[in-house]
Amino acid sequence: MLESRIRDLLLAARKEALNRGLNAEFSLHRERSNLIRLGNSSVALSTYEELTRLDVSVQDGRKVGSYGLTADITSEGQLLEALERAAENCSAALPKDYDPIFAQVEEAIDDSSGFDPELESLSAEAKTALCKQVVDGLKPKGKYDFSGSWSSGSAEMYMTSTANENEAYRHLTDSRFVMVLKEQDKKWELSVERTAKALGAFSAEDVVAEFATLLPVYEGNQPYATETGRLRVLFGPQAIAQLLSLALWGGFFGRTWEEKRSYTAGNKPGDKLFSELVTIVDDPSHPDVFGMPFDFNGLRRRPFTVVERGVFKALLYDSMAAAKYKKRPTGHDLSNTDFVLSPGTGEPGIAGGLDAAGDALYIPHLHYIHMPDPTKGLFTGSSRFNAIRVQGGRFTQPMVSTRVTDTSPSVFSNITTMSSRSVSQNESNTYGRREPEAMSVPEWMLCDNVRITDVADSF
Amino acid sequence: MIAADKVASDVASHFDRMKSEGCSFADARLYDEDSSQRLVLYDGNLESNTSSIERGLGVRVLKDGAWGFAATADLAAVAACFDRALSNARAAAHLPGFPKDMGLPQPTTGSYRSPVQKDPFEVPLAEKLAFLKGIDATLEDKTIAQRIVWAAFQRRKIIYWNTEGTEVDRWVSNVFATMMAMAPDKDGRTHRRSVELHGDGTGTRGWEWLTEPKWFSGHADRIKSELAEVLAADPLPPGRRDLIILPGQGFLQVHETIGHALELDRILGYELSYAGGSHVRPEMIGKLRYGSEKLNCRAGKHQNSPGTFGFDDEGTPQRDYMLIDGGVLVNVLSSRTDLGEANELAGREVFTESGSAARATSFYRTPIDRMTNISIDPGNDGTLDDIIAATEDGIIVDVPVSWSIGSNREHFHFGTEIAWEVRDGKKTRVHKNPTYQGHTLEFWRSLDMVGDQSTWCLQQVANCGKGEPNQVMQLGHGVPVLRFKNVQTGEKE
Numbered sequence: 012m013l014e015s016r017i018r019d020l021l022l023a024a025r026k027e028a029l030n031r032g033l034n035a036e037f038s039l040h041r042e043r044s045n046l047i048r049l050g051n052s053s054v055a056l057s058t059y060e061e062l063t064r065l066d067v068s069v070q071d072g073r074k075v076g077s078y079g080l081t082a083d084i085t086s087e088g089q090l091l092e093a094l095e096r097a098a099e100n101c102s103a104a105l106p107k108d109y110d111p112i113f114a115q116v117e118e119a120i121d122d123s124s125g126f127d128p129e130l131e132s133l134s135a136e137a138k139t140a141l142c143k144q145v146v147d148g149l150k151p152k153g154k155y156d157f158s159g160s161w162s163s164g165s166a167e168m169y170m171t172s173t174a175n176e177n178e179a180y181r182h183l184t185d186s187r188f189v190m191v192l193k194e195q196d197k198k199w200e201l202s203v204e205r206t207a208k209a210l211g212a213f214s215a216e217d218v219v220a221e222f223a224t225l226l227p228v229y230e231g232n233q234p235y236a237t238e239t240g241r242l243r244v245l246f247g248p249q250a251i252a253q254l255l256s257l258a259l260w261g262g263f264f265g266r267t268w269e270e271k272r273s274y275t276a277g278n279k280p281g282d283k284l285f286s287e288l289v290t291i292v293d294d295p296s297h298p299d300v301f302g303m304p305f306d307f308n309g310l311r312r313r314p315f316t317v318v319e320r321g322v323f324k325a326l327l328y329d330s331m332a333a334a335k336y337k338k339r340p341t342g343h344d345l346s347n348t349d350f351v352l353s354p355g356t357g358e359p360g361i362a363g364g365l366d367a368a369g370d371a372l373y374i375p376h377l378h379y380i381h382m383p384d385p386t387k388g389l390f391t392g393s394s395r396f397n398a399i400r401v402q403g404g405r406f407t408q409p410m411v412s413t414r415v416t417d418t419s420p421s422v423f424s425n426i427t428t429m430s431s432r433s434v435s436q437n438e439s440n441t442y443g444r445r446e447p448e449a450m451s452v453p454e455w456m457l458c459d460n461v462r463i464t465d466v467a468d469s470f
Numbered sequence: 471m472i473a474a475d476k477v478a479s480d481v482a483s484h485f486d487r488m489k490s491e492g493c494s495f496a497d498a499r500l501y502d503e504d505s506s507q508r509l510v511l512y513d514g515n516l517e518s519n520t521s522s523i524e525r526g527l528g529v530r531v532l533k534d535g536a537w538g539f540a541a542t543a544d545l546a547a548v549a550a551c552f553d554r555a556l557s558n559a560r561a562a563a564h565l566p567g568f569p570k571d572m573g574l575p576q577p578t579t580g581s582y583r584s585p586v587q588k589d590p591f592e593v594p595l596a597e598k599l600a601f602l603k604g605i606d607a608t609l610e611d612k613t614i615a616q617r618i619v620w621a622a623f624q625r626r627k628i629i630y631w632n633t634e635g636t637e638v639d640r641w642v643s644n645v646f647a648t649m650m651a652m653a654p655d656k657d658g659r660t661h662r663r664s665v666e667l668h669g670d671g672t673g674t675r676g677w678e679w680l681t682e683p684k685w686f687s688g689h690a691d692r693i694k695s696e697l698a699e700v701l702a703a704d705p706l707p708p709g710r711r712d713l714i715i716l717p718g719q720g721f722l723q724v725h726e727t728i729g730h731a732l733e734l735d736r737i738l739g740y741e742l743s744y745a746g747g748s749h750v751r752p753e754m755i756g757k758l759r760y761g762s763e764k765l766n767c768r769a770g771k772h773q774n775s776p777g778t779f780g781f782d783d784e785g786t787p788q789r790d791y792m793l794i795d796g797g798v799l800v801n802v803l804s805s806r807t808d809l810g811e812a813n814e815l816a817g818r819e820v821f822t823e824s825g826s827a828a829r830a831t832s833f834y835r836t837p838i839d840r841m842t843n844i845s846i847d848p849g850n851d852g853t854l855d856d857i858i859a860a861t862e863d864g865i866i867v868d869v870p871v872s873w874s875i876g877s878n879r880e881h882f883h884f885g886t887e888i889a890w891e892v893r894d895g896k897k898t899r900v901h902k903n904p905t906y907q908g909h910t911l912e913f914w915r916s917l918d919m920v921g922d923q924s925t926w927c928l929q930q931v932a933n934c935g936k937g938e939p940n941q942v943m944q945l946g947h948g949v950p951v952l953r954f955k956n957v958q959t960g961e962k963e
């Protein structure tokens with residue numbers, strides 16, 4: 012549970028809110044983050060941040076106001092001031108035309124199962140040493156530059172409200188390692204990623220070995236610029252996660268569905284949307300994801316099926332959309348979800364994907380993917396690292412940057428087979444706070460008739 | 471609360487300590503106040519009503535050619551913050567590369583205040599909400615399915631010190647606002663039309679700017695009627711045609727295919743694993759024909775813009791300089807630290823001074839190379855009407871809906887809210903679902919008309935993302951109306 016020094020202050024503030032007759036919710040986020048940034052085969056920067064953020068919301072009937080504070084929390088006075096500011100914002104607010112749902116911690120949660128003190132204290136020296144091993148292992152073999160980053164640290168998330176006595180607390184560690192190898196003259200880029208919840212999940216030898224499997228294709232063959240048109244594509248984990256994110260965002264959010272702005276707007280639960288190979292569950296209990304046990308409306312998060320064997324099962328409602336459209340919130344007042352695309356029956360390993368593919372484009376990464384038209388699920392994005400032409404079940408030529416412009420329903424209906432083995436794909440960002448997020452996806456997904464719309468003249 | 475004066479004296483003593491530890495440079499940024507407020511009306515409901523404040527210190531030390539950074543919100547722990555930054559620099563130096571170097575010392579003292587008449591943080595919340603509600607009421611109509619009106623305010627009081635004796639204090643204020651109307655067409659596809667708070671680069675940037683109808687609220691009726699035209703329109707048929715870009719779209723074209731491509735850290739490969747690289751290489755400076763001779767692009771210092779901040783986060787006074795001159799690439803966006811590396815790669819001295827583009831988004835993020843005001847100079851090809859009159863077969867596009875750009879910024883695909891067909895010198899009808907795509911250099915080389923000052927507009931960007939850990943930055947783009955020849959538009963299927 013949260014350090015008692017801060018917890019006691021929060022509980023005192025909750026009591027003060029009750030004494031004043033305020034409906035107040037308190038959430039606290041604390042992180043310790045270290046990141047090393049690799050550029051041109053050197054560690055050019057190492058950073059450390061230790062930050063505490065407090066968010067307070069006050070609700071009075073149909074009016075809501077919030078206040079946030081990023082500071083070291085040392086006194087009850089700070090909390091009472093934050094409460095006062097939130098109350099002022101609430102007091103001046105415009106009332107909504109619906110009854111907002113007030114946060115209530117459904118059940119007490121105290122979950123430190125994802126916390127590894129050794130990963131939290133992983134030093135910048137140790138990270139630099141592993142990167143050096145990779146660089147030393149590969150640099151002599153070609154004209155290569157290495158860049159990348161390695162972020163690791165811990166996050167604590169806590170919430171309580173005046174609705175009841177319950178408190179919800181999560182403490183976890185995470186690590187994301189990305190290394191990019193760039194050929195200095197030919198300019199192609201390869202990447203290797205690792206996601207971990209605990210120390211020791213990977214080694215420099217693993218990383219070197221993964222680069223080494225890709226290097227001969229890139230070193231020994233001319234770049235390939237494909238024809239445009241509808242082609243067979245073997246997607247890899249990062250691309251699958253990107254496609255899954257867009258499919259969810261464009262199709263399964265309650266608010267956009269209610270407002271008829273999603274590509275599923277003409278559908279209802281029970282309709283067949285995708286290939287029957289497709290099952291999508293937000294499953295905090297899955298071992299590949301970070302598993303957020305509660306959301307910031309206080310709901311206990313449980314496995315939640317969105318699509319089952321291609322059939323539309325349910326929509327995601329945060330508390331705001333649920334209140335407005337008179338639905339039940341589904342535990343999605345958070346940004347760090349835990350989506351799982353169930354694996355298929357294909358042979359595990361990339362060799363299984365290549366065998367199944369025969370002739371195809373292998374696109375493991377999609378860069379800068381965006382939806383010009385969510386009502387059709389139309390997306391566009393371009394290939395990036397590790398993209399290779401597949402001929403006769405073998406990797407043959409590195410691909411130049413290739414644009415895919417298709418629709419989510421089309422791609423997820425045109426899946427022919429997927430690997431039976433899943434991998435954890437890190438989807439975290441650190442724009443605001445450390446909120447680790449990963450998806451579980453099959454390690455490969457073969458799709459026919461994927462629309463390729465443009466090919467660049469470089470990688 | 472620990473006062474800024476106390477932090478200043480602590481920092482000074484730790485600067486001495488860092489020098490005695492062998493650091494060649496150290497700096498510190500105190501965010502004495504970093505306030506923000508975000509108000510969002512969605513269909514008239516106040517869905518975000520949040521204010522927040524951050525306060526803390528960020529410290530960088532440079533030792534043996536490597537950077538260490540640490541940040542803390544605990545201003546009683548300044549010593550520990552310096553210790554952590556130093557140990558990070560020592561760790562980084564275990565895998566050395568081209569040594570980071572600040573060049574010659576540039577001690578500076580100064581201050582900067584964003585030009586503001588009425589500080590938005592002094593305006594009562596109820597007054598702000600009444601203003602936004604008034605715009606929402608104008609947008610409300612039985613033909614409009616969803617309405618969004620939002621405004622965001624920032625006020626930052628930042629004090630910067632470094633071991634060269636530099637001391638700079640800044641109060642930076644920003645105001646952003648957007649209104650948007652959405653509605654479905656007869657096929658159920660949702661379209662939107664929107665406008666953001668914009669300007670002409672002059673004047674002040676407080677509450678008075680937001681409430682000047684010309685720059686924001688006065689556009690509500692226009693976007694409503696243009697949305698109605700989009701809803702009744704046919705989709706844009708695919709084909710190659712001339713493309714006239716209004717500033718509401720031009721700013722993003724500049725942002726994605728010039729601005730990001732010219733950030734020196736991207737050019738040198740320091741952003742490869744996340745944001746991406748650049749098709750530009752240091753040896754191309756002074757040689758690369760980036761665009762037609764009509765293209766003049768600068769890192770500007772417009773009086774009223776979020777890309778104007780007086781001094782960057784290394785204390786360098788903000789400069790106004792050309793990036794692309796008569797179509798030729800002449801400079802990039804840089805900070806002090808990588809100029810030596812870039813010059814060595816170029817094989818000659820292409821950079822002599824910092825581009826004053828070292829920017830950090832908060833006390834807990836380190837400065838990186840960012841856009842400031844990346845602007846296209848007005849040209850000599852007249853007004854928008856003149857450009858339309860000179861166009862046989864083209865479209866005019868405005869305001870991004872989607873954007874997707876190659877990782878080295880070498881190619882792009884944009885969708886926009888609206889397109890007007892131009893036939894034989896006249897605006898004829900509206901098209902929906904407009905998109906266009908191209909390859910960066912080929913595209914900018916096809917620029918053949920640049921509108922005059924009457925077409926030039928300062929657009930704000932509230933949320934440019936880059937860096938690891940991630941940073942959201944605010945900046946500006948001043949852009950005139952631009953015409954490009956023979957561009958691939960529309961979707962083939």
Ligand SMILES: [Zn+2]
Binds near residue numbers: 725934935
């Ligand atoms: Zn950007």
